[in-house]
Amino acid sequence: MHFNDLVTSVDKENERFIDDQLKEIDPGCKILSEEGMGTKDLSDVSGHVWIVDPIDGTLNFVKQREYFGIMLALYVDGKPTLGYIMDCVNNRLYHGGIGRGVYVNGKKISAPENLSLKEGLVSISSPLILEDVRHLQEVARHASGLRMYGSAAMEMIGMITGELVAYISYLKPWDLAAGRVLAEELGLTVKSIDGTTPDVLSSNLVLIATRQVSQDIKEIID
Amino acid sequence: MHFNDLVTSVDKENERFIDDQLKEIDPGCKILSEEGMGTKDLSDVSGHVWIVDPIDGTLNFVKQREYFGIMLALYVDGKPTLGYIMDCVNNRLYHGGIGRGVYVNGKKISAPENLSLKEGLVSISSPLILEDVRHLQEVARHASGLRMYGSAAMEMIGMITGELVAYISYLKPWDLAAGRVLAEELGLTVKSIDGTTPDVLSSNLVLIATRQVSQDIKEIID
Numbered sequence: 180m181h182f183n184d185l186v187t188s189v190d191k192e193n194e195r196f197i198d199d200q201l202k203e204i205d206p207g208c209k210i211l212s213e214e215g216m217g218t219k220d221l222s223d224v225s226g227h228v229w230i231v232d233p234i235d236g237t238l239n240f241v242k243q244r245e246y247f248g249i250m251l252a253l254y255v256d257g258k259p260t261l262g263y264i265m266d267c268v269n270n271r272l273y274h275g276g277i278g279r280g281v282y283v284n285g286k287k288i289s290a291p292e293n294l295s296l297k298e299g300l301v302s303i304s305s306p307l308i309l310e311d312v313r314h315l316q317e318v319a320r321h322a323s324g325l326r327m328y329g330s331a332a333m334e335m336i337g338m339i340t341g342e343l344v345a346y347i348s349y350l351k352p353w354d355l356a357a358g359r360v361l362a363e364e365l366g367l368t369v370k371s372i373d374g375t376t377p378d379v380l381s382s383n384l385v386l387i388a389t390r391q392v393s394q395d396i397k398e399i400i401d
Numbered sequence: 402m403h404f405n406d407l408v409t410s411v412d413k414e415n416e417r418f419i420d421d422q423l424k425e426i427d428p429g430c431k432i433l434s435e436e437g438m439g440t441k442d443l444s445d446v447s448g449h450v451w452i453v454d455p456i457d458g459t460l461n462f463v464k465q466r467e468y469f470g471i472m473l474a475l476y477v478d479g480k481p482t483l484g485y486i487m488d489c490v491n492n493r494l495y496h497g498g499i500g501r502g503v504y505v506n507g508k509k510i511s512a513p514e515n516l517s518l519k520e521g522l523v524s525i526s527s528p529l530i531l532e533d534v535r536h537l538q539e540v541a542r543h544a545s546g547l548r549m550y551g552s553a554a555m556e557m558i559g560m561i562t563g564e565l566v567a568y569i570s571y572l573k574p575w576d577l578a579a580g581r582v583l584a585e586e587l588g589l590t591v592k593s594i595d596g597t598t599p600d601v602l603s604s605n606l607v608l609i610a611t612r613q614v615s616q617d618i619k620e621i622i623d
Contacts (some may be wrong), residue, residue, distance in 0.1 A: 238546050243564040244521050300464050305547035308530060310536050316531050324460050325527035327549040360513040 186234070186241050190214055193233035197251060200345050201229050203252075205217050211380065213353045224379050230356035238332025244268075248332025252356035257379055262360030264339075273361060281339060281361050286296035288363045291341030299344025300324045302334045307347060313372060313400045315347060323365055323397060331358065338362055345388040345396060347372070352380055358387065364400075368393040372400070378399035408456070408463050411522050412436055415455035416525035419473060423451050427475075433602065435575045446479035446601050447517055456553025466490070470554025474578035475587070484582030486561075495561055495583060501582050503561060512587045518617035521566025522546045524556045529569060534606075535594060535622045537569060543621060553580065560584055560609050567610040567618060577607055590615040594622070605607030 194214045201210055205227055210217030212231035214293035221228070229251060234240050236247035245268045253261040253276075261276040275281030281288055299320040307315050308325070319325040326343065328334055331350060335358030348354070355377060359369045368377065369387050373399070377383040389397060416436045423432055427449055432439030434453035443450070451473060456462050458469030467490045475483040475548050483498040497503030503510055511587075523544040529537045530547070541547040548565065550556055552571060557580030559565035566593045570576070577599060591599065596619070600606040610618060 181483075203452075238522070242545065243559075243562075245564070294551060300551070305541060309541060319527060323464065324551055325549055326551055327547055329522070329546055329548055335466075341466075342467070385594070 185202075186237050187214075189240075190233050190237065191216070193249065194231060197231050197233060197249075201231075201251075205229065211352055212352070221380065224254060225361075226256065227287075228257075229377070230252045230254065230353050232332070232357075234354035235332040235354060236328075239329050239333075240308060243354050246328050246330050246333050247338070248330060250353065251337075252360050254356065254379055259356075259360040259363055262357035262364075264335055264357050264361065266332070266336060271336075273336060275361050275364050277360060277364055279364070281364050283340075288339070291338070291344075291367065291392050293366075293389045293392045295343075296321050296342045296344065298323060299389075299392065300337075300342065301327050301338060301345040301347070301392075302326045302328065302343050303346075304348035307349070315400070318347070318396050318399050321395070330357075331355070332365075334392040335362065337386070338367060339365060344392045345386065347384075347386050347396075350377075350384060350385045351382045355383065355385055364389050366390070404569070408459050409436075412455050412459065413438070415471065416453060419453050419455060419471075423453075423473075427451065431567055435573070441549075442620050443602065446476060448478065450476045450479075450601070451600075452476065452575050454554070454575035454579075457554040457576060458550075461551050461555075463496065468550050468555050470552060470556050470558070472557075472575065472579040474582055476578065476601055481578075481582040481585055484579035484586075486557055486579050488554070488558060488580075495558060497583050497586050497587055499582060501586070503586050505562075510562070510587075513560070513566075513589065514612060515588075515611045515613050516563075516566045517611075517613045518543050518566065520545060521614065522548050522559075522564065523567040523569070523614075524548045524550065524559060524565050525568075526570035528572070529606075539623070540567075540569070540618050540621050543617070553577070557584065557609070560589060561587060566614045567608065569606075569608050569618075571604060572599075572607045573604045576600055577605065580609065584609050588612070 208227040232250040239246040249265040264273040331354040430449040455474040461468040471487040486495040553576040
């Protein structure tokens with residue numbers, strides 16, 4: 180089987196499985212999922228909207244068989260509510276909800292320290308660095324170090340655990356939805372690069388960061 | 402204990418332990434190790450030279466408690482001979498030698514496929530990308546994707562397992578020594594960026610790659 184066929188097949192199988200389960204546990208919900216098997220022409224966020232990434236880090240999954248994850252999130256009337264990120268290789272489930280805390284395999288974790296840019300590692304996706312979008316090369320120079328894992332799930336886990344102090348990438352709805360819930364619950368900033376709240380149904384150039392790093396970066400890119 | 406003190410302390414303890422063991426199993430050997438506790442003023446590579454990195458990926462070790470490793474290598478009369486990379490977090494030992502094969506936790510692995518640049522993921526260290534040394538931004542654009550893990554040990558493991566098709570970084574002797582043995586044994590190219598054989602006792606801007614990727618990159622940077 181060709182790599183591209185393989186990944187499409189696994190992506191689709193996962194999505195079908197997750198979507199079916201969601202319809203069972205939350206009848207009447209809407210589903211926005213990467214492979215498009217969810218609700219047709221979803222254009223409003225009223226009620227329960229589940230956002231599903233059946234495999235995030237597809238290229239890593241194909242080339243490396245690690246550094247990928249499965250993400251799902253519940254948004255209620257457009258508001259971040261529940262988030263789940265599964266690190267399949269390390270068998271770790273990160274889950275939580277707004278007002279409910281964040282957990283790794285059931286164990287509650289505390290908020291990451293409010294570090295500054297120079298004190299931490301940042302992840303910025305390669306197209307943004309290579310094209311030097313919004314002076315992000317300069318942002319990288321001000322950090323302790325630059326990392327690129329190639330999977331929003333992995334970078335989001337880095338943010339939640341405090342291993343990264345910022346993650347900047349152009350993200351589709353299913354890349355952002357789960358991580359946004361967990362990051363916001365832990366007091367991290369999740370904004371479009373221009374400071375607005377990311378749109379739930381659109382792609383956004385997003386900055387997830389500690390509050391201090393969010394300010395530090397704003398000074399460089401503005 | 403401050404982070405910097407912590408890492409210096411763990412680095413030094415590891416180095417002392419490894420150096421002591423080496424002196425016991427290979428009496429009369431010379432030792433080149435990162436923290437400088439090895440042979441004083443080592444300037445010739447005759448005989449047995451062990452090259453030791455007690456913690457590679459120090460910043461990751463401090464900030465993340467993952468993505469770091471321990472590396473050691475034996476060079477005999479300047480020739481790559483034995484190499485060991487320990488992925489501590491995942492409890493995996495990569496070891497091997499020239500003419501002896503390469504093993505993960507004792508299980509022999511086969512040579513990575515001779516993929517081309519556009520078929521694979523590359524790791525290029527952030528200073529080289531940010532300063533666009535030798536047109537390496539263009540190299541990154543030609544690859545499937547760009548990754549940065551921030552630890553030579555981790556990137557070398559990526560090369561050995563075929564998860565990466567190239568790794569380009571400015572490497573100190575202890576960053577390169579073990580990975581070079583394992584990579585060469587698996588038929589990968591290990592050269593200074595100008596095509597010469599890396600000097601065992603100096604820092605080198607090094608390209609480790611599949612044979613095909615080595616040619617693909619040469620065409621871009623020359």
